Amino acid sequence: xxxxxxxxxxxxxxxxxxxxxxxxxxxxxxxxxxxxxxxxxxxxxxxxxxxxxxxxxxxxxxxxxxxxxxxxxxxxxxxxxxxxxxxxxxxxxxxxxxxxxxxxxxxxxxxxxxxxxxxxxxxxxxxxxxxxxxxxxxxxxxxxxxxxxxxxxxxxxxxxxxxxxxxxxxxxxxxxxxxxxxxxxxxxxxxxxxxxxxxxxxxxxxxxxxxxxxxxxxxxxxxxxxxxxxxxxxxxxxxxxxxxxxxxxxxxxxxxxxxxxxxxxxxxxxxxxxxxxxxxxxxxxxxxxxxxxxxxxxxxxxxxxxxxxxxxxxxxxxxxxxxxxxxxxxxxxxxxxxxxxxxxxxxxxxxxxxxxxxxxxxxxxxxxxxxxxxxxxxxxxxxxxxxxxxxxxxxxxxxxxxxxxxxxxxxxxxxxxxxxxxxxxxxxxxxxxxxxxxxxxxxxxxxxxxxxxxxxxxxxxxxxxxxxxxxxxxxxxxxxxxxxxxxxxxx
Ligand SMILES: [Ca+2]
Ligand SMILES: [Ca+2]
Numbered sequence: 125x126x127x128x129x130x131x132x133x134x135x136x137x138x139x140x141x142x143x144x145x146x147x148x149x150x151x152x153x154x155x156x157x158x159x160x161x162x163x164x165x166x167x168x169x170x171x172x173x174x175x176x177x178x179x180x181x182x183x184x185x186x187x188x189x190x191x192x193x194x195x196x197x198x199x200x201x202x203x204x205x206x207x208x209x210x211x212x213x214x215x216x217x218x219x220x221x222x223x224x225x226x227x228x229x230x231x232x233x234x235x236x237x238x239x240x241x242x243x244x245x246x247x248x249x250x251x252x253x254x255x256x257x258x259x260x261x262x263x264x265x266x267x268x269x270x271x272x273x274x275x276x277x278x279x280x281x282x283x284x285x286x287x288x289x290x291x292x293x294x295x296x297x298x299x300x301x302x303x304x305x306x307x308x309x310x311x312x313x314x315x316x317x318x319x320x321x322x323x324x325x326x327x328x329x330x331x332x333x334x335x336x337x338x339x340x341x342x343x344x345x346x347x348x349x350x351x352x353x354x355x356x357x358x359x360x361x362x363x364x365x366x367x368x369x370x371x372x373x374x375x376x377x378x379x380x381x382x383x384x385x386x387x388x389x390x391x392x393x394x395x396x397x398x399x400x401x402x403x404x405x406x407x408x409x410x411x412x413x414x415x416x417x418x419x420x421x422x423x424x425x426x427x428x429x430x431x432x433x434x435x436x437x438x439x440x441x442x443x444x445x446x447x448x449x450x451x452x453x454x455x456x457x458x459x460x461x462x463x464x465x466x467x468x469x470x471x472x473x474x475x476x477x478x479x480x481x482x483x484x485x486x487x488x489x490x491x492x493x494x495x496x497x498x499x500x501x502x503x504x505x506x507x508x509x510x511x512x513x514x515x516x517x518x519x520x521x522x523x524x525x526x527x528x529x530x531x532x533x534x535x536x537x538x539x540x541x542x543x544x545x546x547x548x549x550x551x552x553x554x555x556x557x558x559x560x561x562x563x564x565x566x567x568x569x570x571x572x573x574x575x576x577x578x579x580x581x582x583x584x585x586x587x588x589x590x591x592x593x594x595x596x597x598x599x600x601x602x603x604x605x606x607x608x609x610x611x612x613x614x615x
Contacts, residue, residue, distance in 0.1 A: 140218040140495045140553065140570055177270070177349040177511050178485070179448040181341075181439060182261075183209075183432075184353065186226065186277050186360040187468070189457035190477050191425055197477075198418075200379055202372060202426050205433030206479070210452055213483025214528055215493045220539040220551055221456040222500045224468040224475040227251055227280035228542075229455045229500065234260045234279060236504035236519030239542040240601035246544060247280065249605045255279075256286025259516045261504050263290045265351040268513050273340055276333045276355030297357075298332035303364050309413050316404065316466075318363035318420030320370045325430065328365070330356050334431045338438030346443065349511075354435065358428045359458075363420035365427040373422045378415040381462050382575065388464060390579040392564035394547070398471070401464035408466065418460055449510055450483040451503065462575070471549040471558045473568075473576055476541040484510060487528055494527050496535035497551045538596050545601050550593040557581075557593035565590065 190197030193207040194215055222232035223239050223246075231237075231244040231251040235258045239245040242254045259267075266272045275295035279285055282296065301323060308319030325331050337354045344350050358365070388396050399405075408414050439445055459465040459474045468475045480498070482488065487510075501521030508515045509523050526533040539551040546561025556576065558566040565581040567590055580586050 140574075177268075179350040179444050180265070180270075180352065180507065180511065181337075181448050181450045182278075182351065182353040183435070183450065183452045184230070184276070184278055184355040185428065185452075185454040185479070186355070186357050187456070187458050188359055188425060188428065188454040188479055189459075189474060190479065191421065192479055195477075195479060198379075198381070198422070200373060200377070200422055202422070203429045205429045205436060206452075209432055209436045209450065210479070210481035210483075211491050213450065213481055213488040213490065213492070214531055216480045216482075216496070216498050216524075216527075217493050218495045218497045218539070218551065218553065219478050219480035220476040220497070220499045220541050220549075221478050222541060224456045224470060224541060224543050226277075226455055227284065230279050231255060231284065233453070233455075233500040233503050234262070236261075236501055236516070236521055238501060238540070238598075240545070240598045243602045243605040245542065245604050250607050251280065251284040251605070252286030253605055253607075254286075255284060258518065260285065260290065261507060262351065262353065264504075264508070264513060264516060265511070266290065266292060268511075269349065270351040270511075271344060271348045272351040272353070273344070274353035274355070275336055276330070276353075277357050277360075278353045278355040295336060298329040298336070300329045301327040303327075305362075305364055308362075308364075309411070309416060311407055311411055311413065313404075313407065315361045317361065318417055318424075320367040320423075321364050323366055325366055325368075325427065328358075328427070330358050330428065330431045331434075334434050334438070337435055338442070341439055341442040341444050341448075350444065350448075356428055356431065358431075359421060359424035363417075363424040365424050369423035369427045370419060372426055373419045375415060375419055378419050378422075380414055380418060381460055383462055383464075384575075384577050387462075387577055391463075391566060392560060392562075394560035394562055394564055395471070395558070395566060398469060398543070399463050399465040404466035405461060405464040408461070414461060421458075421460060446485055448485070449507075450481075451507065452479065452481045453500065453503065454479045469543065471541060471543050471547060473556060473570075473574075475543075476549055476551075482506070482524065482528060484528055489531075492531045494531035494535075495553060496527055496531075496533075497537065497539040497553060498524060498527075498535075499539035499541065538593065540596060545604060548597050550596055552593065555589055555593065557590055559594060559597065 191201040192203040194210055221229040223229045225247050227247040228239050228244045244251045262272045271292045273293045274291050309317050340352055456468045457475045457477045462474045502524050504519045505515045505521055506524040509525050522537045541549045550557045554571055556568045566579045567581040568576040
């Protein structure tokens with residue numbers, strides 16, 4: 125049944141087949157003569173020389189789920205600029221983080237190693253002890269002649285790398301002016317808060333980050349390939365953005381996510397403990413804050429979208445436009461009351477699905493999508509292949525190159541997401557299989573149940589599906605990392 129007060133026309137459509145809405149402007153803005161010598165050489169499998177290697181604009185976004193125009197997760201999301209950016213290349217509509225939390229997701233993406241290989245499972249498991257001895261994406265590009273620049277949130281924190289020689293220049297974080305608010309929503313729950321600011325967009329740290337990134341695209345020397353990492357912090361909590369963004373989403377018009385009251389009834393207790401219905405959800409509902417929270421998230425995503433538009437305009441006006449690979453990724457999804465759950469920290473579609481797209485001049489086609497199941501252990505090997513670099517031996521995820529060349533290419537891999545030791549979700553084109561550390565399970569068929577309301581794990585006729593997906597899970601997993609003296613010293 126629909127929850128009373130929930131507008132049934134608010135059709136959340138986490139449609140893995142993709143519902144990509146891209147305007148014609150996206151195509152008009154794409155330069156036609158993008159086929160640079162460097163990328164052509166890479167696409168043909170030749171080894172480009174250092175000076176010919178493509179530039180990389182590597183855009184990380186914190187806590188953005190599928191509430192975008194191109195993924196259709198919420199009908200009121202306004203993201204014309206993000207849609208324009210991803211519409212320049214290939215959108216992965218069935219993309220998932222390797223772990224549904226900032227620290228482990230980013231550590232896995234940047235190292236190419238999964239939580240069960242590193243012990244970096246949660247935000248509480250220090251990354252630095254592992255990463256200081258691991259060749260990460262930025263270290264690998266730095267070692268291969270790239271000028272590597274970074275700012276904002278790439279890793280969970282700068283100290284996550286355990287060392288400070290990993291970038292040509294690390295700019296760090298910018299600061300927001302005039303955001304010293306607290307408890308605007310009355311929940312008195314740290315940064316789990318939302319409401320308008322009385323400052324300007326240009327006072328926000330992500331605005332300053334965008335200005336910095338555009339400067340680098342224009343000012344960095346042209347005779348050295350550039351790896352430019354830009355880490356946006358919004359829409360991470362708190363959802364404080366200037367009033368104008370809240371005005372774009374009038375409270376009386378807000379549509380809540382479509383949920384079903386009994387959703388947790390068929391979920392094992394290990395899953396219910398992740399949902400924590402008595403926690404955030406009970407507090408939000410009791411305080412009458414659900415609509416305001418949705419408004420705050422949509423407003424914050426809209427602020428981010430404006431910054432992405434400025435960055436894309438800056439790229440397209442820069443001398444690097446025709447030779448720049450753009451990688452766009454969000455670190456995990458986000459629940460806003462689905463399954464009575466808030467935030468990430470769970471193994472359902474809302475928490476693991478990400479917005480992910482790659483544009484490669486001369487290789488990808490504008491406005492294309494693929495529903496092949498992919499996760500972020502593929503980013504590292506794909507970037508190596510695109511730039512003509514060797515893939516470090518510890519990086520074992522499948523390269524996305526076949527899909528970049530042909531979005532309909534055969535793809536036999538699954539996507540895997542891990543949340544804490546022993547808890548995993550496996551996604552193929554049709555199913556999500558969840559297995560918790562205690563052996564309990566969930567199984568969802570996305571063809572008939574895109575909102576994952578009906579747990580099919582006990583159906584005997586689907587035993588073969590469960591076994592096939594479970595085969596991809598590890599038989600041994602390393603323990604979670606612990607803080608070390610050396611790691612602590614790197615902070
Ligand atoms: Ca995050
Ligand atoms: Ca259910």
